[in-house]
Amino acid sequence: MRNRVFCFFLILLGFNNFLEAQQKQSTYVDSLLSQNKALQPYLKDFKAYQIQIYFTQIDRDSLQNPILTHHYWGLSNDSSTYFYPASLAKLPLALLSLEKINQLQVPNLHKFTSAWVDRAVLKQPPVQPITKTPSNIAFWVRQSLLISDNEAPNLLYDFLGQEHIHRQLAAKGFSDCLIRHRFGLPLAQQADTLNQWHASFNFYKGEQPLPDSLVWQQIAYKSPRVLAYTTDDTLAALRYANKIPLKAAHQMLTDLIFPEKAPPHRRFQLTTADYDFLYQAMGTLPRESQWPDYKGLLTPGAYPPDGYRKFIGFAMQPSIPAQVRVLNKVGIGLDYTSDVAYFIDFENQVEFLLSAVVANRKFNQYEEAYAFLRALGQTIWQAESKRDRKFKPDLSKFSEMVFE
Numbered sequence: 001m002r003n004r005v006f007c008f009f010l011i012l013l014g015f016n017n018f019l020e021a022q023q024k025q026s027t028y029v030d031s032l033l034s035q036n037k038a039l040q041p042y043l044k045d046f047k048a049y050q051i052q053i054y055f056t057q058i059d060r061d062s063l064q065n066p067i068l069t070h071h072y073w074g075l076s077n078d079s080s081t082y083f084y085p086a087s088l089a090k091l092p093l094a095l096l097s098l099e100k101i102n103q104l105q106v107p108n109l110h111k112f113t114s115a116w117v118d119r120a121v122l123k124q125p126p127v128q129p130i131t132k133t134p135s136n137i138a139f140w141v142r143q144s145l146l147i148s149d150n151e152a153p154n155l156l157y158d159f160l161g162q163e164h165i166h167r168q169l170a171a172k173g174f175s176d177c178l179i180r181h182r183f184g185l186p187l188a189q190q191a192d193t194l195n196q197w198h199a200s201f202n203f204y205k206g207e208q209p210l211p212d213s214l215v216w217q218q219i220a221y222k223s224p225r226v227l228a229y230t231t232d233d234t235l236a237a238l239r240y241a242n243k244i245p246l247k248a249a250h251q252m253l254t255d256l257i258f259p260e261k262a263p264p265h266r267r268f269q270l271t272t273a274d275y276d277f278l279y280q281a282m283g284t285l286p287r288e289s290q291w292p293d294y295k296g297l298l299t300p301g302a303y304p305p306d307g308y309r310k311f312i313g314f315a316m317q318p319s320i321p322a323q324v325r326v327l328n329k330v331g332i333g334l335d336y337t338s339d340v341a342y343f344i345d346f347e348n349q350v351e352f353l354l355s356a357v358v359a360n361r362k363f364n365q366y367e368e369a370y371a372f373l374r375a376l377g378q379t380i381w382q383a384e385s386k387r388d389r390k391f392k393p394d395l396s397k398f399s400e401m402v403f404e
Contacts, residue, residue, distance in 0.1 A: 055071040118201075324346075337370070
């Protein structure tokens, strides 16, 4: 349930002075957008829609090394241009959780090790009921990325802790990212001190929590307070909300797809198997998933549409062409809709990175945002399909990957 006070402050954002900051527009993107009539209402009023677009063209050299050309269009692209990231914040939680498992270097502790969680210290119910069967980091990461579940990333949030999250993100150059609270709960009901407490975790070999099978334990604890992202009193309702600038989210996705292009300090400490696991989680459609089966998630006896969590190009569309694979993470909440996506067209040998955020002008109605992201994705896809490339990309890494 959303609190109306947030709607009031989000309306204020549309008129705040920071939206008048200097624009840094890509004339190339501007020319592409102007060709699609469906986008014109958004472009004419892009400040009201608070649009931001990051687009990265990908070329290859003779050795298949990626050559990236970045474009930006929309509001000022500095970190002061705030939008509520919602589930977009689940991407860094997934990356950091797999990284933490690797950093611990505990024998028999890996992403599939059974985990038992005690939430007593939190004094708040889970977003969804917790089953009595064990789970693991891998399952929570997959749930967070594939269908954007809320309970799974809340467990990752507890596993990591506020202090660890921000220390690691800052070390990687993402100091303007703040993850302050859990998902699926009204911000007004999430006391600042409550979000500093983190549940306890016990990891066991096998599926039963036997004393002699304990692999590693993390007791419940309280993180030091993480500062608010702003002291602007006009944004008081969002002062302690999560913050993931679109530029940062786009960079994280770029580093995930092309880790070899990222400077050493910005790379997440992930194994090759971790990368493949993340690609599969971000690229699998609900109807393809065998772990778990998502039939009935939205409608009894049916799978969610292919575009359920693929907003760029296909938002809520029943099907996505077989030649296309999209590895992405969406965010939707407090009247903002966002998506960061790596788009692949195997038939035309096309690949590109595209991220965007758009604000709703009608409270809690997202069809305008879906229509914008669909048209934006289709426009860039068509342009990239026509663009000449000296060396075609070898996309076999993803065409041969099993998405299930």
